[in-house]
Amino acid sequence: MPGRTRWVVLGCLLASTMGCQRFAAPEERINAALPPAAEVLEARQAFDEQARLQAFDAARIDSELHSRLKMRALECAHGYSPSWLQSEEEVRAQLTDAACFEKADRALAQWIGLRHAGLLLAAPPLRPVPAQPAPWLVAGERISEGSFPREAGIAVLHTATGHELFDLGSGERLRQIPRGERSFVVDISDNGRLLSLNQGQATVVLDLARGKPLLRLEHASDQRLFWLGQAGALYVPEVTRRPVFVDLLNGLESDIPTPLHRITAVSPMPVPGRYALLGFNRHAAIDLHQDARGWTARLAQEIEPGQAIGQWPRGNLTADRSMHLGQQNGPVLMDLRTLRIRKPELAPLMLAITVPTPDPDIAYLFGHHRIANGVEHQALLYSISRHTLAPARIGKRLSSTVTYIPSIGRNALLDDFKLVLLDGLAPAQAPVDADAYLRQLPVVEPEPASTDDAAQLAALRAAFLAQAGRDSDGATRAPATGADHDLAALARTAIIETVGVYEGEGAVHGAGSSVREPGTVQVLVRRGKPVILVLTSYEPVNWIIKPEPGAKVAAVLHGGYHPSQVHGAGDARIIDMGRVYAYKRGEGGFERLDGEVRQRSGKPVGRFQGNYRGNLFQVGGGG
Numbered sequence: 102m103p104g105r106t107r108w109v110v111l112g113c114l115l116a117s118t119m120g121c122q123r124f125a126a127p128e129e130r131i132n133a134a135l136p137p138a139a140e141v142l143e144a145r146q147a148f149d150e151q152a153r154l155q156a157f158d159a160a161r162i163d164s165e166l167h168s169r170l171k172m173r174a175l176e177c178a179h180g181y182s183p184s185w186l187q188s189e190e191e192v193r194a195q196l197t198d199a200a201c202f203e204k205a206d207r208a209l210a211q212w213i214g215l216r217h218a219g220l221l222l223a224a225p226p227l228r229p230v231p232a233q234p235a236p237w238l239v240a241g242e243r244i245s246e247g248s249f250p251r252e253a254g255i256a257v258l259h260t261a262t263g264h265e266l267f268d269l270g271s272g273e274r275l276r277q278i279p280r281g282e283r284s285f286v287v288d289i290s291d292n293g294r295l296l297s298l299n300q301g302q303a304t305v306v307l308d309l310a311r312g313k314p315l316l317r318l319e320h321a322s323d324q325r326l327f328w329l330g331q332a333g334a335l336y337v338p339e340v341t342r343r344p345v346f347v348d349l350l351n352g353l354e355s356d357i358p359t360p361l362h363r364i365t366a367v368s369p370m371p372v373p374g375r376y377a378l379l380g381f382n383r384h385a386a387i388d389l390h391q392d393a394r395g396w397t398a399r400l401a402q403e404i405e406p407g408q409a410i411g412q413w414p415r416g417n418l419t420a421d422r423s424m425h426l427g428q429q430n431g432p433v434l435m436d437l438r439t440l441r442i443r444k445p446e447l448a449p450l451m452l453a454i455t456v457p458t459p460d461p462d463i464a465y466l467f468g469h470h471r472i473a474n475g476v477e478h479q480a481l482l483y484s485i486s487r488h489t490l491a492p493a494r495i496g497k498r499l500s501s502t503v504t505y506i507p508s509i510g511r512n513a514l515l516d517d518f519k520l521v522l523l524d525g526l527a528p529a530q531a532p533v534d535a536d537a538y539l540r541q542l543p544v545v546e547p548e549p550a551s552t553d554d555a556a557q558l559a560a561l562r563a564a565f566l567a568q569a570g571r572d573s574d575g576a577t578r579a580p581a582t583g584a585d586h587d588l589a590a591l592a593r594t595a596i597i598e599t600v601g602v603y604e605g606e607g608a609v610h611g612a613g614s615s616v617r618e619p620g621t622v623q624v625l626v627r628r629g630k631p632v633i634l635v636l637t638s639y640e641p642v643n644w645i646i647k648p649e650p651g652a653k654v655a656a657v658l659h660g661g662y663h664p665s666q667v668h669g670a671g672d673a674r675i676i677d678m679g680r681v682y683a684y685k686r687g688e689g690g691f692e693r694l695d696g697e698v699r700q701r702s703g704k705p706v707g708r709f710q711g712n713y714r715g716n717l718f719q720v721g722g723g724g
């Protein structure tokens with residue numbers, strides 16, 4: 102090095118002036134010329150603040166971030182190395198791949214967000230569990246559902262426009278977080294600090310204390326991310342369709358070797374460090390292990406019960422955490438010690454909801470049964486061990502919005518704008534054997550089809566045969582004039598999939614209710630053949646269609662006793678079939694639905710998925 106240059110460098114280092122940057126490493130000069138985006142800097146600042154609050158040594162995180170910044174510069178400069186003679190403006194002029202820097206900055210912000218989420222998982226509860234909780238919480242709008250962590254004294258009440266965070270002890274509303282685009286709650290962490298959402302086509306994680314999004318994941322299957330205690334999170338990548346456990350703070354990933362790719366809930370099991378992964382027709386258990394590097398997971402058990410379970414409500418553990426209560430037109434009991442399932446037979450009751458109570462042996466059930474002039478709603482207390490039923494005394498308003506708050510071991514009623522704690526769910530009369538209780542219910546046979554109904558079914562069948570180009574004796578005939586030729590043309594290359602529910606998640610209605618609010622049902626459409634969707638319900642439903650990339654929705658037929666709305670169908674044709682609905686095979690409504698679909702498309706309803714209350718269904722994927 103010439104003597105003059107050596108003295109310039111030495112002077113620059115001692116003075117620490119801007120000119121010193123010219124003698125820094127090439128990647129440092131590149132990053133100085135094009136600094137990381139504001140979202141990266143904000144994410145780093147938020148992480149540092151939380152690290153100070155938790156007295157966390159962030160030296161390792163700093164070192165890895167420095168390495169990632171170096172790679173950002175080297176990869177996006179594409180071999181360019183600044184001369185020490187070039188100014189910052191001259192260096193910036195040579196960095197022309199703006200898209201590369203933007204992509205790298207999004208990845209950096211996500212990486213910091215994941216580490217921040219890991220830090221928050223390890224933090225104490227957002228609020229302590231109160232010895233004496235507030236008797237009620239009041240939201241700013243009508244409540245659609247609530248999220249309640251297992252080990253923190255907070256509640257999140259979800260409305261159409263926001264997530265409202267409350268202190269269970271004081272009843273104070275701590276924060277109101279805008280909901281933004283349509284979103285669905287997936288899971289809340291045990292300490293009440295993190296909330297994962299299915300939002301748009303991504304998974305979004307909220308930092309509840311700050312009221313801000315922490316990170317956004319684009320490639321989680323079904324946009325679902327579940328929290329596992331203080332250890333990490335679990336999701337299913339769209340590419341592999343196999344679960345992955347992630348130690349968020351340390352960046353360790355553990356692949357779980359199971360084809361279980363449709364996970365609807367994750368529950369802690371009685372064995373410490375073991376978690377149950379609950380799916381529609383397959384379940385698994387994983388064990389978590391911690392060493393000097395961090396947390397890892399391995400598959401401990403796998404079971405395929407042979408029956409599909411429509412719904413595993415999040416957080417629906419019994420008070421002793423020995424069972425997870427599912428829902429499939431009635432209660433489904435998952436023994437978390439064995440992963441074995443039992444489904445009590447409670448027909449003719451059609452039950453919409455199953456909720457734990459402070460007594461681990463008692464579940465609250467809500468639904469209805471048929472009577473001569475309609476239906477009668479019932480709120481019941483069911484003993485799991487004794488198989489008994491008793492009407493529940495919950496006041497004048499019969500409601501399907503009873504919930505359970507595990508941190509304080511209390512039931513509550515979501516009543517329009519208020520969450521009201523219940524002192525207990527007392528039986529209105531002494532419990533009796535469930536079979537005896539069911540036998541005393543009136544048996545109302547479906548009314549035989551009237552002459553007009555029979556004529557209508559015959560006409561529908563004739564129209565179907567006519568559209569197929571033949572009559573009942575096989576003779577060829579002209580197409581029926583009432584057939585929907587455009588839809589029939591689509592149906593020739595498409596599969597027809599039908600989803601039927603009585604009501605959607607979050608619906609408000611029933612005896613004593615002055616309002617009828619629609620519930621929400623998501624329909625995930627997989628890649629494969631084009632799909633014609635048939636969506637039906639009794640109560641009003643907001644149907645949310647979510648096609649994965651490459652999936653094709655050819656048309657949507659919807660019907661119901663009360664009007665519903667279809668969202669997310671893109672440019673697909675939407676056809677209102679009127680008051681046609683079914684949520685169970687073998688009933689008159691199903692025959693009428695099948696006839697309507699046949700008349701319009703020339704095909705039967707095809708694959709049928711039905712449940713009393715629905716929140717998530719998957720269709721498509723056929724080759």
